[in-house]
Amino acid sequence: MGRAGEQGRLTGEDLAAGLDLANERLDALTDGVNSVNEAYKVLGLTTRAEAAKQAEAYTQAYGIIVKDGEATAGQLIDGFQKYAKAAIAANGDVVSSQLKAEAAQRGLTVAVDETGRVTFKSMADTETANTRVTRSIHNIRTAYDGISSSAGGAGNAMVRAANEASSAYDKLQQKIKSVKEAQELKNADETLRNLRQYGTEEAPVLGNQFGTRLGVENFLKSQGLSEESAIEEARKLYAKQGTSSGALNFGELQGYQDGQVLTNSDLSKFKTASMYLAEIAEKARQNDRQRDNYEVARTATAQITTQEYNRFDSQPSSSKTINVNFQLGGATASMSMPESQEASLNALLQQLQDSKAIAGY
Incomplete structure (x- = not known):
């Protein structure tokens, strides 16, 4: 090499x-x-x-x-x-x-x-695979759009449901608030009523002076009624209430239901127990007076007698004397008056008769 x-x-x-x-x-x-x-x-x-x-x-x-x-x-x-x-x-x-x-x-x-x-890899196989992938992607896209649409619909429904729930919750809160305010107003009305009726914020227990029928009768007598009138007026009150004894419900006697929310107008007209019974006693006294006036008008009589005096053969002469008896209750009063006062007596009797008509007797 x-x-x-x-x-x-x-x-x-x-x-x-x-x-x-x-x-x-x-x-x-x-x-x-x-x-x-x-x-x-x-x-x-x-x-x-x-x-x-x-x-x-x-x-x-x-x-x-x-x-x-x-x-x-x-x-x-x-x-x-x-x-x-x-x-x-x-x-x-x-x-x-x-x-x-x-x-x-x-x-x-x-x-x-x-x-x-x-x-x-064969390009034909690759193209086929790409086509399949494209188709799959398209299918996935379609499915996604469907899901999105469904999800969107479901989402809108959820939003609507949430809004409705929120609205219902707000309404419930408003109702609760209204109930609380009404309850507070009711409590305030009841407190004011108790103050006016009993002089305290809370109503006394059923041992008060109006808790029994006897207590009601005694109060009516203290207002000037006779025992007979007090018993009668108490009987009327218990009959109106539908009971025979126990405490009177002065609210119901005046036309108010238990639990009723009183308006300002109602409160201005509402009477305490003592005020209510005092008015009952006053009306009873008025009725007694009218009844007495009626008795006077009914029993008053005028007795007119004619007596002859100084009979003369040529021309007789005469004069009248008027005797009157008044009965008032169990008492009787008598009086006499000359003929010259007959007109005044008749006027008095007419006035008594008018009083009787006004009183409804």
């Missing part, structure tokens, strides 16, 4: 190959792994330089069978794949744009995965 080199007949490649061979033999004679090339071979790997040589050889071989024109389509594809793998390995596992173009001419796509494996 040395002589050939001196003569200038060895190329650079021949020289490199000779050096590699010498190194291989040297490595073989030396125990263990003594070089990078030997390390690659031990691991079954190819060095970058060897890959480049192999790629060049595969490129030349592939070019020859293409130019020959006798290879089948399947042989051309197999040859291209081997040539492409060698070229990719020599290029550091990178697919060049030129190689992609050559693959496209063969109806193939070429790629390197994460593990460094070179894969080839």
